[in-house]
Amino acid sequence: MGMFSLSHLVGSRKKMKKQKNAAAQSFGHLTAGAENDTTDNQQEQNAAVLIVSDEQPEAPKKHSRSHNVAVSEEAAESPALAVHLLRETDLSSKKIRARLRDEPEYLSKFTVKYMEDNDPTWEFLDDEERVRKAFQVSAQNGDINGYTTARHQAVQALKKMEEPLTQEELKALIARTxxxxxxxxxxxxxxxxxxxKADEEYQRDMEKAAEKLKSAYKETGIDLRG
Structure with a gap:
């Protein structure tokens, strides 16, 4: 039976083992570098982890109707109407958001009264025109009609309705970070x-391939050493 060295074909296992150990050692400084990393991304990840600290309020199992409206894009566009619908109706958050998309902004009672008392055209304007007119008067006269103040207060009221992240949201946030x-x-x-892990899998595949090659050669009458 012919004798050949397996190392001539795929390299000796001893060499492969050394390469594996060298690769493992090479990862050590990368891991250490990661532990010492102080980039903004690292700080952001640390901040995400801190969200689950004991100092934070207990995470709810699911969010309330008020929260779902308060954090929506629709409420950001029309905060006064969002607060009004949450307080004055029993509509679901889904229906409230739909109305926020379709209806003009809500004007506070103070703003409406000022405009009624000081704008002779007010009663002839439609709802969208009234919103534009109220904004215009506010912008040009130091918010004399309270439009901007009311909008700001509505935003603050919505902020108070926001709830802590749920466990699922926390996990998703940490994963994204x-x-x-x-x-x-x-x-x-x-x-x-x-x-x-990829290097270790590669080394295992190489060892299996070497054994398979050795077995195939042996069946043909050639014994590969090593």
Missing amino acids: ADMMNAANPNTTDNAEARQ
């Missing part, structure tokens, strides 16, 4: 571990 970290910094712990 980690993804941002890994995309921006190749030396994070996650990235270093991923490279090490």
Whole structure:
């Protein structure tokens, strides 16, 4: 039976083992670098983790109707109407958001009274025209009709309705922050571990391939050493 050295074909296992150890050692400084990283992304990830600290309010299982409206884009566009509908109706958050998309802004009683008393055209304007006119008077006269003040107070009222993140939202936030970290910094712990895992899988595949090759040669009468 012919004798050949397996190392001539795929390299010796001893060499492969050394390469594996060297690769593992090379990941050490990458991991250490990740631990010492003080970039903005690292700080952002740390901030996300701090959200779950004991000092934070207990996370709700699900959000209330008020919260769902308060954090919506529709409420940001029409805060006074959002507060009005939350306080004066029993509509679901979904229906309130639909109305916020379709209806003109809500004007406070103070603003309406001022405009009624001081604008002779007021009674002839439609709702959208009244909003534009109230905004114009506010902008040109130091918010004399209270339009801007009322809008600001509505925004503050909505802020008070916001609730802590749920457990699922916390997990999603931390996951997104980690993804941002890994995309921006190749030396994070996650990235270093991923490279090490890939290297280990590659080495195992190489060893299996070498055994398969050795077996195939043996069946043809040639014994590969090593």
